[in-house]
Every structure is written in structure tokens, then in C-alpha cells.
Amino acid sequence: MSVITIERKILEKNDEIARSNRALLEKLGVFALNLVSSPGSGKTSLLERTLEQLRGRLRMAVIEGDVHTDLDAQRVARYGVPVVQIVTHGGCHLEAKLVQDALSRLPIEKTQALFIENVGNLICPANYDLGEAMKVVVISTTEGEDKPLKYPAMFRNAHALVINKADLLPYLSLRIEDLRRNALQVNPGLVGFETSCVTGSGIEEWCEWLYEQASTKPSRSGSA
């Protein structure tokens, strides 16, 4: 019982800081996205294409979350955006407190869109609200049709789904309509995109949607 109590307390404390992050971001008019996925789905590549596409149109910043290394922050920094790397040292998800600390090290009052790239993990980050406006789940075409059914919490808590690595579809037996159907079965409200960071297909549509969200900035709930 004590484990459950402690876990509940951790989540309560996390949610409290997440609310404070959200209030700050909304006050400053920052649209914050929490990008979640399995390792290797192409979150960082998608982010690179996004920074490239929206450069000059939106003032953007990035928080990179990784278990080890600052490889992703190095990749993202090449696009000339402010970036903070959070290394969790074994921790399997980002928490609101880590994001709060990172926010204090970013020029957040000058930022219109903040991308938080979570640790590559399709399970644990689902339960941790960071104060984002929206969660976006990225899945690679190589991961199979069944993932929304096997990892439902992540898909249920997300606002949008990006099916990435669309360029590999000709070489896979994936039935993409089954993947879509499984995702919508878990969360009928999911906004869907199909992208390839290799060919660039779908990137413009994804970025236009993002741009519209960041420009509108209604108050949103970050956790479902």
C-alpha cells in the first residue's frame, strides 16, 4: 500500500508543478507540445524538419529529454533555436519539475512555440503531465499496427498522432489503415498526420497545423 501512496503523492506533486508550468506558458502565450514515442520513431528528425519549415514564422525553443547523452540537443541546436537538454540518468520519463527548471534557462517570454521531446518510452511518460498544451504521439511505420492497442494510455492522452517514416511503407507489410483504426479506437479525437523526414512528405501539412495551433493558442488541457 505504501508504494501506491507514494506513487500517488509523486503524481499529485507533479500535477501541481505541471499546472504552474501551464499557467506560466499560457500567460506568456507560449504553445507547448510534449512529443512522446518509442525510441527510434524519429521524434528528433521530425523536430529538425519542423524547425526548418517554421523558421522565420514562429519563435521556437526546444527542451530535449534523454536518459543519457546530449546528442539530440546537439542536433537541434544546429537550427539556431534555444535548446536545453535534460538528462534523466536512467529516469524513464520527463517530470514537470525538470521542465520547470528548463523553462528558467530558456528565453521563454520571447518564445511562441516550445517543443518538449520526451524520453523515448511508450509507457511511462503517459502519466506525467508537464504543463504542455498538447501531447503528440509519434509512431514509426515500422512499429506495427498493434501498438495503440498494446500501449493505449499514450494514445488516449494525446491530441495528435504522427505516423512517421512513411517512405518505408513500400517495403513493409504494415496495413496503415489498421494502425489508424486501432489508434482511433483508443482515442477517436486524435488528429492524424503521415510524415517522412526523408522525402519531406506530410511535413508541410503537419507544420501548418502546428502553426495554426500556435497562432490560435486557446486554453487547452494537457492531460486527458
Add this chain to the structure above:
Amino acid sequence: MSVITIERKILEKNDEIARSNRALLEKLGVFALNLVSSPGSGKTSLLERTLEQLRGRLRMAVIEGDVHTDLDAQRVARYGVPVVQIVTHGGCHLEAKLVQDALSRLPIEKTQALFIENVGNLICPANYDLGEAMKVVVISTTEGEDKPLKYPAMFRNAHALVINKADLLPYLSLRIEDLRRNALQVNPGLVGFETSCVTGSGIEEWCEWLYEQASTKPSRSGSA
């Protein structure tokens, strides 16, 4: 501090049950593998090809671990092996106690090789010994070269690395020698395989190695 204490206690309790699982498996001469990976790396497909290849040569059994659904157990059951599905209902890794319960539901005294397919997660299962003889980490060619550096615990604690989906190599920019080098940097003792469950390449080599391990059955340490 209390969280750390509780976590240590959970791990100590887990290790105790893992030791008991290991003692039972070694006494009965069962070679147990703990298959770990990201979601969608192809663990279940690799297991299917393995069951197919070694059918008639080894008496095999399977424990499937998933956050939700028994889809994988259904797939594996088609190969005529005893299988138990563990559904963790949100839990991000298998634990020794769950495996202990599953063992009691398998004809374990008649089994020579036991495959435990862990939950798809490249982080949390690294810390939980299940009582296996060896951990095998499976990574898909689509996941990128950097994963051993970003998720080192899993690669450090594994005995073997299977690089799966080799059939996709012609369509990827992956430098497989970099992936291998990164893995060996984290764990120089890793035994390496390259497989494709589509073309069947590398499956025989992987299965012959497995067969040899299961036939030799020396006492091994399951956690690094």
C-alpha cells in the same frame, strides 16, 4: 528519501524472487532468455521464427509480457508451444513475481528453453532481474545508431544483441557499423546477430547459437 528507500526495497524483493526463479530453472535444466527491446523492434516476429526453426529440436515455452492485450500470446500459440500471457495493466516492465506465477502455469519441468518476452520498453526492464540465464536486447535497424548510447543500461545488462529488420537496410541511412560500435562501446562482451524475419536471413545463425546455449546450460548470472 522515502521514495528511494521504497524503490530499493522493491528491487531487493524482486532480486530475491529472481534468485528463486533462477535456482528452480537451473535445477530443472531450463535455459531462460529475457527478450527486451523498444516497442515494434520485432521481438515477437523473431520469437515466431525461432519457434519455427527450433521446433522438434528443443522443448520450448513462452511467457509473453504486455501492457495490454494478449495479441502476442495468440501469435505465439500458433506454433504449438505452451504460452502464458502476463498483462501488466500499465506496468512498464515484467517483475520476478509475475514470472514466478507464470512458471507455475507452464509445464516447466518438461521445458528446455523458456523465452520471456518483456514489455516493449528500452529503459525500465533493465533494472528487473527475472531469474533468466541471459538478457537479449533486440533493436530494429530503423531505430538509429545512437540507441546504445542513449539507453546504455539495457545494452550493458544484456548478453546478446539482435539487430533485426536487416531487410530494410537498403532503404535506410543507418550506418550499421556505427550501431555495432556504439553497442560494443557500452558492452564489449555482447554477442551480435543480424536478422530479418521477412527474408529469414540470420535466423539460422541466431537459432544455432540459442540451441548451443540451451544444450550447454552452464550456470549464468542473469543480471550484470
